[in-house]
Amino acid sequence: MVDEKVKIPISKPIIGDEEIRRVVEVLKSGMVAHGDVVNKFEEEFSNYIGTSNGVAVSNGTVALDVALKALDIGEGDEVITTPFSFIATANAILFQRAKPVFADIEDKTYNLNPESILEKITPKTKAVLGVHIFGHPFDVKTIHEICQDHGLILLEDSAQAHGAEFAGRKAGSFGVGCFSFYATKNITTSEGGMITTSDREVAEKCRLLRNHGEVAKYQHAILGYNFRMTNIQAAIGLSQLEKLDKFNNMRRRNAEFFNRHINVEGLVKPVEIRKAKHVYHQYVVRVEDEFPMSREQFERYLKSNGIGCAVHYPTPIYQQPVYVKLGFGNSKCPVAEDVSSKVLSLPVHPELTGEQLEYIVQTVNSAT
Numbered sequence: 178m179v180d181e182k183v184k185i186p187i188s189k190p191i192i193g194d195e196e197i198r199r200v201v202e203v204l205k206s207g208m209v210a211h212g213d214v215v216n217k218f219e220e221e222f223s224n225y226i227g228t229s230n231g232v233a234v235s236n237g238t239v240a241l242d243v244a245l246k247a248l249d250i251g252e253g254d255e256v257i258t259t260p261f262s263f264i265a266t267a268n269a270i271l272f273q274r275a276k277p278v279f280a281d282i283e284d285k286t287y288n289l290n291p292e293s294i295l296e297k298i299t300p301k302t303k304a305v306l307g308v309h310i311f312g313h314p315f316d317v318k319t320i321h322e323i324c325q326d327h328g329l330i331l332l333e334d335s336a337q338a339h340g341a342e343f344a345g346r347k348a349g350s351f352g353v354g355c356f357s358f359y360a361t362k363n364i365t366t367s368e369g370g371m372i373t374t375s376d377r378e379v380a381e382k383c384r385l386l387r388n389h390g391e392v393a394k395y396q397h398a399i400l401g402y403n404f405r406m407t408n409i410q411a412a413i414g415l416s417q418l419e420k421l422d423k424f425n426n427m428r429r430r431n432a433e434f435f436n437r438h439i440n441v442e443g444l445v446k447p448v449e450i451r452k453a454k455h456v457y458h459q460y461v462v463r464v465e466d467e468f469p470m471s472r473e474q475f476e477r478y479l480k481s482n483g484i485g486c487a488v489h490y491p492t493p494i495y496q497q498p499v500y501v502k503l504g505f506g507n508s509k510c511p512v513a514e515d516v517s518s519k520v521l522s523l524p525v526h527p528e529l530t531g532e533q534l535e536y537i538v539q540t541v542n543s544a545t
């Protein structure tokens with residue numbers, strides 16, 4: 178029954194000859210740390226997103242950290258965010274000694290619900306940090322308007338949404354965008370991150386924070402870190418960026434195939450709302466009571482049939498032990514709690530073959 182030859186990973190970095198050639202070029206040049214290749218990657222990536230500045234950093238977590246710090250978010254400030262994300266999103270708020278305030282999500286896109294944001298606004302609210310979860314943009318238009326009405330800063334955790342769009346504009350170009358280029362993201366630099374913004378002052382502050390607050394050689398104006406990206410990482414990024422649209426099209430094509438052919442009662446498939454372009458960082462299904470297996474049984478069943486799958490994310494962030502200890506445990510986001518108990522991500526990466534797609538569909542549809 179179990180085909181031993183089948184082994185389909187949930188995600189897969191796709192590194193080609195071009196990436197290898199460019200990395201070797203950097204290695205041979207001797208300029209292996211921060212330099213011109215990083216500058217070029219910043220320019221090309223921010224052009225792609227549609228902002229006038231890009232600040233490359235060592236990973237997505239510090240992109241968030243640096244962006245919040247550059248925006249002067251600190252002690253006494255509240256930042257409204259989603260509990261249904263990777264923990265780095267909310268951690269970035271805690272790093273500033275600011276307070277994450279968790280708003281609930283929508284049960285269709287799993288993104289922040291604008292109405293829930295409105296309920297959480299207080300005089301202390303300084304910013305909204307949304308996440309384009311799984312590659313589906315949050316309702317940037319409505320949330321941007323809420324921010325403008327209430328004088329709040331908008332940040333977009335775009336770590337899963339390279340190339341995603343809302344109303345024809347790229348995710349990461351509405352507020353201050355924070356990207357990750359970790360190995361499993363839509364494009365990778367191995368580890369890496371980028372802040373995108375058209376606000377030159379914010380970008381300059383980010384550049385200082387990234388590099389010891391250095392304004393001129395050994396002149397340090399503010400307290401800063403070493404969060405620099407290397408030319409080696411940027412060389413990978415430049416090649417990956419050239420392929421991003423192709424990768425995303427393949428993810429979308431794979432998702433369409435699943436949407437068309439997966440058909441079991443009690444399995445809710447992902448949606449793409451009007452105005453949104455979903456880039457399927459993950460293809461996430463929701464296992465409802467009518468489904469013949471529990472989510473855990475379904476996960477074991479797929480894995481025993483060679484299909485990689487994972488739960489993103491099993492616990493709302495405020496229920497993580499570190500957050501419970503800090504007193505966030507009594508936050509209440511019923512939709513996020515319900516969704517966390519039901520979601521399962523299937524492989525959707527660009528290297529899935531037609532045969533593998535069919536095998537996944539067939540295996541899912543024969544769950545009993």
Ligand SMILES: *Cc1c(COP(=O)(O)O)cnc(C)c1O
Pocket residue numbers: 236237238239262263265266308334336337357358359368369370
């Ligand atoms: C991956 C990810 C991050 C963190 O990025 P790293 O590069 O792994 O530090 C932050 N937020 C979200 C939503 C992510 O998926």
